[in-house]
Each structure stands twice: as C-alpha cells, then as structure tokens.
Amino acid sequence: MTAVNPKGSSLNHHILSVLVQNRPGVLARVASLFARRGYNIYSLAVAPAEDEGMSRITIVVDVDTAPLEQIVKQLFKLIDVVKISELDPRRSVERELLLATVRVDVEHRSQIVELATIFEAKMLAVGPDAMTVSLEGHPDKLDDFEELLSDRGIVELQRTGRVALPKLDRGAHLRVNTPNSPRGNTKGTVR
C-alpha cells in the first residue's frame, strides 16, 4: 500500500465495497493481494457488517495502477470474499471522520473556532496552546478542512478512510458483475 496524493481524492477513484467472511487473517489476505499484484490502495476501512460473521471492507483504489476489472476479479478469487460491489461515487454516500490537533495559542483560538464553525466541526478538547477538533463528512469536505487547518500548523492528524453505501435511489447499486454475466463472476448475488 502506498500513500497517495496527499491533497484529496481524484474524481476517478473507485470505491469497492467488499463483503468478506469475518475469518482470521481476512484483512491480511486482501492487503497482501493488493501488494502482490501491485495495486494501490487509496484508503481502507473495515468493520463488522450487518450480517453476523461478515465484515465490510471499503476500499478506495487508485485506478491508474491497474484496470479495475482485474482488481475485482483477483479479489473475487479470495475464498473469504463473498461479494464485491463497485460504488459509483456519484451515486453513493461517502463519509469519513477526521481528528486533528492544531497548535494554537489563546489569541488565535477564535480563528480555529471560526473555521470549525464554518465546517460544522466539533471542538473536542482545548488546551493552552493546542486544540483538537473533529469533522465528519464527505471526504472532499475533509480535504478542504484539512488544507485550511494545515496553514495553522497541524500537530497530529488522523482520518479513518472512507466508508460508503449506495444512495437510496434506484440503480445506484451498480454491481461490477452479475452471476450470469458472460464474464462469469459468480459472486455478485445480492443476498
């Protein structure tokens, strides 16, 4: 996994929502597949999914490194991978959480507070020469916030990587392959 483009996501990024059996080592399998085949992961988030025994991995891939189709097919070959959906960024809701500690003295604190207010960020902790803020929202919004904050001097920053779900309107859930598609992916069945 390589760190990517520090400033924001490209419009061409692809979001793969991968449903996996929650077995020991499953994340290592996914990660080592990306490493071994030379694909770049832009961001990655994992957590238990709605079905018991399953986890959902949201992977944002750097499409320039390999054709998406090949990535998806290779992922499908992992036995623990149950379903892969590609989420079209235009038709999905994407969210991410950012935590940042900014160095700021008492005099300039109000500037950060102002910025936070504009972005609807939360003030989590305030100290004599620093404060910690959090922002939840679309990753692009987080990018902007991060950029503005960095001018003030970020001490520590942590972002979660994006999670995404299809928008509720019809057709948003674009499956990469369907069970009977000629390309023969066999795992696209919606449960």
Place this chain on the structure above:
Amino acid sequence: MTRMTGAQALIKSLEMENVDTIFGLPGGCILPAYDPLLESSIRHVLVRHEQGAGHMAEGYAHVTGRPGVAMVTSGPAATNLVTPLMDAYMDSIPMVGITGQVATGAIGTDAFQECDTVGITRSCTKHNELVMSADDIPMAVRVAFHIATTGRPGPTLIDVPKDVLENEMTWYWPSDDEVKASLPGYRPNTKGHPRMIKEAAKLIMQAERPLLYVGGGMLKARAAEVLRELVDLTGIHVVTTLMARGVFPDSDPLNLGMPGMHGNAYTTTAMQQSDLLINLGARFDDRITGRVGSFAPHAKVIHVDIDPAEQGKVRKPDVPIVGDCRLVTEELVKEIIALQEGGVAQPDLGPWKSRISGWREQFPTTYEQSEPGNALKPQFCLEQLRELAPEGTILTSGVGQHQMWSSLHWKFEEPYTWVNSGGLGTMGFSIPAAIGAKMGRPDRTVWAVDGDGCFQMTAQELVTATVERIPIKVALLNNSYLGMVRQWQEMFYDERYSEVYLSTEYPDYVKWAESMGCVGIRVESPEEVAPAIEKANSINDRTVVIEFRTDSNEKVFPMVPAGRSNDDLLVHPTQTAIRDRLA
C-alpha cells in the same frame, strides 16, 4: 459418539478423502499425527527433504488428477514446502499441504520452530487455514480438498498446532452442504455462458486462419476426448503449450506442438499469422506471447478459462467464456454441429494449411548430429530414449535446456504422460515429481529427464526411491553447465560466462547413483546410447541413472529473445539463410 484425538481425526479425514499416499517427513509439532498413521491404510513415503515431498505430491497429482498430499512439521519444514506450493499454484496442480504448528498457547512467542506458515504461504496457496480446535479438523480437511480440486485447481494448506492434534474431539464428517455453506464466497462457475459459446462457434465457422491454442487447463478439465471431437469436426490445427503436451497426440499431423520462446518456429509463426486464436485453458503466458503488443496481431481471440481473472489479464478476448474447459468445449462442439447442420460451412482452410505445412517443412525443429569423437547431442539421447520407451511411459523434467528439448523432441501420444514445472520453472522438480508420478501410476515406466544442475538440487530423493522401492529411471543430460543460463550468456552477454560452469569431474554421478542404491551408467558415445537405455528399461526393481555426457555448446533453437516480438524469433543456425520465408 466416537471420541478421538485431533491427530486421529486428521488421519481419518484423509482416509475419508480417499487419500492413499502421503509424502512427508515428521518432526516435533506434527509428531502426534504420525502415530495414528501406523494404523492407517494410507501409505506414507518418507522423503529426504520436504521440498521433495511437495514435488512428489505434485507429480502424483499430475498423473492421477487426484490431489497430492504432503505432510511436514512446523518451521523449517514448512518453509521447505514453500517452493512446491508456489510451483503447484503457478501450474494449477491440486495439492494439499499439512504442516505442524507450535501449540496454540505458544503461537506468537517465537517458540522453537515456530513460523507464520499461514502468512508465508498466503500468496502461494489458493487457500490456507490455521486450525485452532480439534473439532474443526474434519471441516478444515474437507474444505482444503474441495478448494484444491474444484474451480481452477491449486494448492491448499492446513496448519495444525500440536495441542490441536493432541486434544480430543467427537468425530463427525461434514456433508457437502455443510462444506458449501461454510464457503459462501466460493462458487466456481463451470458452465460457460450459452450466448458466448454461440458467438464463439460463429467465429470459428468464419475464420480463415484459425488455431486451437490449447493449455494445461484442458488437461485439468480432462478434456482430451472432446478436443479430439472438436478437431475432427473443424480440421483446425492444434497448438499444445508446455503445460498441455500430451493432450493431443503428436503423431496427428494437425498437432503443431509447443509455441513460444523455445517453441517450434512454425508453431509460433502460425500463431502470429492466425486470424482466430481459440484459447482453451491457456493463459497467454509471457513465454508464449513474447512482447504482448506484437503478439498475434491479426487474431481475434476466444478465451475459455475457468478462472474469470484470466479473461483479459494479458490479452483482451473478443469472446470470453468462463467455465470448465471440458463442459464448454462440449457445448462448443454441439453449437458447431448445429451450425453445420444448418448449412453453415467454414471457409476453405486449404491455403492456411498449406502455409503451415510450408513453414513446417522448411523450418523443422532440428539439430546437427555430433562429429565422431565429440560429445553427445542431448537431442539425440532424447530421441533414442523416446524410440525405446515402453508404451505409456511418463516423462518428467527439470528446468533448463533439457526441459525444452524434452518438450520439443519427445512425441507425446497420451494425456498425463508429461510432468514438468512450467510457471515457476523449478530446478530440481524432475526426480521427486517422477517418484510421485510412479506412486500414482505404478503400472507405468517413469523416465525423469534431468540436467546436472537440477540433479544436484534434489538427487537425494533417489534414496527415497530406493528405500521406499519406487523404481524410476533418470536420464541425466550432463553438459557440465547451468546450460540454459550459459546459452543466454553466450547469446546476449557476448559469451561472458559468469558462474555457469558446474564441473566436468564432480560429482561422479555413477558413484553417487550407486551409493543411493541405484544402478549408475555413464554414456559418452552415440553407439552406447541405445544399449544403455535398453538396459535401463530392463531393470524394473531398482532405480537406474544414466548419465549422458552431452555437448555443452548445444543451444535450444528456435528462440525468441526475452522481451522481443515473436516475429523476431531466431531459427536454428542451419535455417538462418532462409529465415525470411517464415512469414
């Protein structure tokens, strides 16, 4: 309710999977599993090095189609198994590895002979699993065999901690449904898409310069018979890749043999000039395509493969068909018959066929006989070997020049008579693979062709062959060099030979063979070749090693230099003058 230990459950599970042979070597962590083996019907072959166990399992699987099993202990034994696992992964060989592991409580503590086997083998197995409870053993075994043998076959591995082998469990045997239910993400697609098959049939009926490009997948799918039907129906020439040799008889004039880097000039050229490649179970390996951008530039492509990820990985197919090669080819045959019955006819393939025969006549794969008094030509030795081989002989090979000559100069008439390491190119494969093949097909003569470099990597398994009474025959083509590397240095590094000379004196292969309980024969001149082979063929209670002293200067031709286009292939020096007729 039958109570038993995890170790007993493991061995019983293997019996339930109809395992008749295990190749292995015990040690600390796997010890508990070796105890119930004493009561088991399973034959255990005690190897001298775990790599040997893995290649034996592969050889066994190659010739029987059933998964080979290798069982070894933890740590260094598990790492010794890595090469064969990778080899099996590259060549899609069904194989199950069983490794011991330190007790569950010790995992992660750098305990004696602990290693992260599952981590290390993750990218060289189709699937692997660390079994954390004795109760899980039967399911783990069933799943390992199921995954190894279905879809695109491949190696699987079960890592079993020592306490899991020692703990008690209540025996049960999971049903097919339970196995399926435990693998919701694993549903290999075997039936090809009907519309795509129709599409493929149409293309075949239109093509003027079609070729069947047949790979190892056809052997895995046991599709030799239906391939014959397809050829009889269409009259299309067959190209058999290194992994597919034997799937179609070489005696059939429609078989063009091996293409690619060291393929026949006429075969590679036919692919370049084809207008339709019907790829059945092959994967556009770089050794076949040469520079991908200039590979078969005029050809449309039909690609049949059970692995969806092979579609479009290297060459974008016009008609991708995901499915089992046998099932798909059967459907394809039906479609073609339907088209023919409906009055559709293929274009006249005559002009194409005469171009192919023209190339074939002018550019046969050839070599020059040695001058009297000079070293033997390896190709001559192989031809003699083939001439005198009992019917049904199985040939295994190491990796290097001798491998290419074996594939080029042997005539394969039957499927599953050629066992070699294609994708990984593992030196040392030949001897252990031959032992495994002989265990799988004790009724057959098994000849292992080997190079002197390869021989020295795994020759100790000849002790296994002797002690376990698994007589094989070894044809050692001793050119005193890492010949294939030498050839590259001669041709592409201005004859600057760097670390490729082994020795002309050492080892003494005859003495070495004898010390391992084999018959050793040294052959230095052409007239000794046939008698030595005849003698070897007449000895069936011991392993025989014939060392052929061959010409170190001999090179494999044709050759497509690495990274170049197939159009730039170098023909045998005797054909260079007419090279431009190859187009």
